[in-house]
Amino acid sequence: MNSQELIARLRGGERRALARAITIVETGGPAARELLAAAYPYTGSTHVVGITGPPGAGKSTLVTALAQEWRSRGATVGIVAVDPTSPFTGGAVLGDRIRMQALGGDPGVFIRSMASRGRLGGLARATADAVAMLDAAGFAVVLIETVGAGQGEVDIARTAHTTLVVEVPGMGDDVQSIKAGVLEIADVFVVNKADREGADNTVRQLRAMLHLADHKPGDWEPPVLTAIATAATGSPAIVDAATRHMAHLRDSGQAAERTRQAAERELAAAVQELALERLRGPAWEQFVARIAARERDPYGSAEELFGELGPT
Ligand SMILES: Nc1nc2c(ncn2[C@@H]2O[C@H](COP(=O)(O)OP(=O)(O)OP(=O)(O)O)[C@@H](O)[C@H]2O)c(=O)[nH]1
Numbered sequence: 001m002n003s004q005e006l007i008a009r010l011r012g013g014e015r016r017a018l019a020r021a022i023t024i025v026e027t028g029g030p031a032a033r034e035l036l037a038a039a040y041p042y043t044g045s046t047h048v049v050g051i052t053g054p055p056g057a058g059k060s061t062l063v064t065a066l067a068q069e070w071r072s073r074g075a076t077v078g079i080v081a082v083d084p085t086s087p088f089t090g091g092a093v094l095g096d097r098i099r100m101q102a103l104g105g106d107p108g109v110f111i112r113s114m115a116s117r118g119r120l121g122g123l124a125r126a127t128a129d130a131v132a133m134l135d136a137a138g139f140a141v142v143l144i145e146t147v148g149a150g151q152g153e154v155d156i157a158r159t160a161h162t163t164l165v166v167e168v169p170g171m172g173d174d175v176q177s178i179k180a181g182v183l184e185i186a187d188v189f190v191v192n193k194a195d196r197e198g199a200d201n202t203v204r205q206l207r208a209m210l211h212l213a214d215h216k217p218g219d220w221e222p223p224v225l226t227a228i229a230t231a232a233t234g235s236p237a238i239v240d241a242a243t244r245h246m247a248h249l250r251d252s253g254q255a256a257e258r259t260r261q262a263a264e265r266e267l268a269a270a271v272q273e274l275a276l277e278r279l280r281g282p283a284w285e286q287f288v289a290r291i292a293a294r295e296r297d298p299y300g301s302a303e304e305l306f307g308e309l310g311p312t
């Protein structure tokens with residue numbers, strides 16, 4: 001089946017075509033590029049929502065509850081669960097399957113787990129490409145679950161229009177530790193496990209922290225909401241906030257600017273991927289060895305490699 005045909009089937013609602021398309025883009029290479037090119041005209045209408053937070057915060061449970069809330073409003077939902085720690089789709093993912101079981105059998109929901117397979121450009125790239133497939137397939141909302149707040153998650157968050165940062169009560173003084181990185185990417189804070197003691201305190205601390213942050217008039221003010229994901233409590237307010245955030249992005253012109261930035265990142269990544277693929281010829285290892293031995297420098301070597309490509 002060629003790319004055009006696969007995209008046509010995926011757009012026609014064939015789940016197996018969608019699953020196959022995601023596998024292809026996850027693997028990368030020329031086949032992935034061809035597929036992305038065929039899908040590209042049909043992308044750009046999905047609301048992409050990232051959900052991040054520490055291990056065990058209840059992200060998968062919350063994703064399930066939010067997906068149900070969006071479904072009840074008539075929106076179709078794609079879910080991408082990213083596990084950067086596992087080279088395969090391992091144990092955590094199995095747990096997710098169970099957690100997200102409530103969504104099984106709903107044709108308006110598509111769940112996919114992704115793990116790092118050492119693809120060039122990394123997991124963030126593979127995730128963005130998987131999201132593009134769900135986008136082309138017409139899902140109104142795509143939820144991306146990632147653990148923690150490392151650089152990888154920040155990169156993945158850039159794929160999202162709206163980033164929900166999930167915290168849990170009992171952070172205590174640890175509230176300091178979430179400041180870096182997370183504050184910049186959080187559009188909505190969710191204090192999950194609000195059935196536990198200390199939720200009010202965590203909400204207060206987060207609000208105090210946000211109050212100290214730089215803030216210009218007209219900026220989006222990240223709300224701090226509570227949830228009991230296991231009881232689906234708080235989901236309507238969270239979905240409302242995410243929807244309001246997307247409207248804010250559109251009204252303020254930030255959505256267009258983000259689209260431009262994303263386009264530039266995609267172009268830069270494509271150029272990098274293509275350049276590496278073309279230049280990793282027979283001479284590559286020799287260059288590597290000579291650079292390692294300090295006989296050559298990386299920049300001069302790169303220029304020579306590009307020169308060997310000849311004029312195009
Ligand atoms: N008490 C309580 N437990 C919850 C709540 N939400 C989730 N849990 C429980 O917390 C545990 C972890 O939930 P997950 O949804 O797997 O958390 P996660 O953040 O996806 O975990 P990882 O993906 O492994 O990082 C499970 O046992 C859930 O049942 C909540 O609101 N209250």
Ligand SMILES: [Mg+2]
Nearest residue numbers: 059060096145
């Ligand atoms: Mg999870």
